[in-house]
Amino acid sequence: MLETRRHCYCCGNPAWRQARDEFADDMANLIDLANPTRFMRFSAALLPWLAGVSALLLAVGFxxxxxxxxxxxxxxxxxxIMFVHVPAAWLAMMFYAMMAVSALGTLVWRHPLADVAQKAAAPIGACFALVCLVTGALWGKPMWGTYWVWDARLTSVLVLFLIYLGIIALWRVLDEPSRAGRAVAILTLVGFVNVPIIKFSVDWWNTLHQPASVFRMGGSTIDGSMLWPLLVLALGFTLFALTLHMAAMRAEIMRRRVRTLTILEAERLDRLAARAGSAPA
Amino acid sequence: MSALIQSLGPHAGFILASYAAVAVILAGLTLAIVRDHWAQKRALAALEQRGAGRRRPGGEAP
Structure with a gap:
């Protein structure tokens, strides 16, 4: 009890005060990182390392x-085929979950990087959903005797892919980024209902697709000799996707800066033209 | 190479097509992102070189 009281920071223990200050510094650094300028600096330093590690992991995994x-x-x-199909399926869902969190950031906290992250994630998630569908069909033909069945798991992944396409289309239709960001955020959150449907479709309905075999109660049913290559490749693909996401976020931040500067330049030229027009001859 | 294809058995075509699809889709995505990144970087550099968005000491843009 005495020990607990001695370590309470309310009573001025220097160790606690230092821990509190370090925590405050960490939080401040995290908030600073979420500033677009800091993000650009931080991501420029991190990108080559992330790309290098993901390339190494993919090489080992393959x-x-x-x-x-x-x-x-x-x-x-x-x-x-499973070694590329399964990580693609995980990443298609993971990127949608990331987009849903970013959508909350846009709608609730109006965070400047939230809709940038959301916009950058959509094409990456869509590509992994497409990889999942194509490789699944190519596995299905020799194993099930058909490329496609309207099974709950396959259909819900197709719906995910279509939602991704809808989100990308909505970004392109609306010019003003903050308005587009809010509209896309609402669509993203509505579409999130599909993610648990994908995950549990094999348990809720009688599907041709096999049930979960890696992340399941009671442990994985895959032998270690196949599980390890799968996990290494999944990590490699995840880092690769995060590398692409970071690069796409940087491009989006620059696009918004270009848009702002172009508008400012046009306004300046308008003002100059108006002044020249009103000047006495 | 042919030995590798033979070792994949009767479904070699499906396996190779899967990996080819992964390579094409992900290479296309990477290329699109890298090209967009460079295009925005060039556009931003051109605008900054023209002095867009910079203000003169008097408060008026250049």
């Missing part, structure tokens, strides 16, 4: 997936 992982006793060599 080596493990092609030359170390054995063929599956039922699926044979088509198990190799």
């Amino acid at each position: 080596y493990l997936a092609w030359f170390v992982a054995p063929p599956d006793y039922q699926q044979g060599e088509t198990i190799r």
Whole structure:
């Protein structure tokens, strides 16, 4: 009890005061990072490292997936498709979840980077959803005898892909970024209902698609010799996607700066033209 | 290469097509993002070189 009282920062213990100040500094740094100018500086330094580590992890992951992982006793060599299909499915959902959090940032906190993050994430999530659909179809033909069935899991992933396309289209239709950001945020949050449907579709309905085999109660059902290549590739693809996301966010911040400067320049030229027109001859 | 394809068995075409699709989609995405990044960087540099958005000491833009 005495020990607890001695460490309470209310009674002026220097260690606690230092911890509190460090925490405040950390929070201030985090908030500073969320400032677009700081983000540009921070991301410029981080991008090459992120790209390098993701390239390394992908190289190791593909080596493990092609030359170390054995063929599956039922699926044979088509198990190799799973190594790209599964991470793509995870990332398609992860990017949508990130967009939903950013949508909250736009609508609730009106954070300057929230709709930038959301806009930059949409094409990346859409591409991973497309990879998931294409590789799933190419796996389905030899294993199920068909490229496509209107099964709950496949259909809900197709719906996710279509929502992504709708979001990208909405960004392009509305010119003014903050207005577009709010409209897209509402659409994103409405569409988020599809994410748990994708995840639990295999449990809620009788689907042709197999149930979860990696993240499930009772542990993974995949053998370690196939699980490790899958996890390494999933990490590599995740870092690769985050690298692209950071680069796309930088491009979007610059696009907004270009837009602002172009408007300022046009206003200046208008003022100069008006002054020249009203000047005495 | 042909040995690798043969080792993939009767479904080699599906496996290779999957990896080709991944390569094409992700390379296209990367290229689009990198090109957009450079285009915005060039546009911003051109505007800043023209002095857009900078104000003169008198309060009027140049």
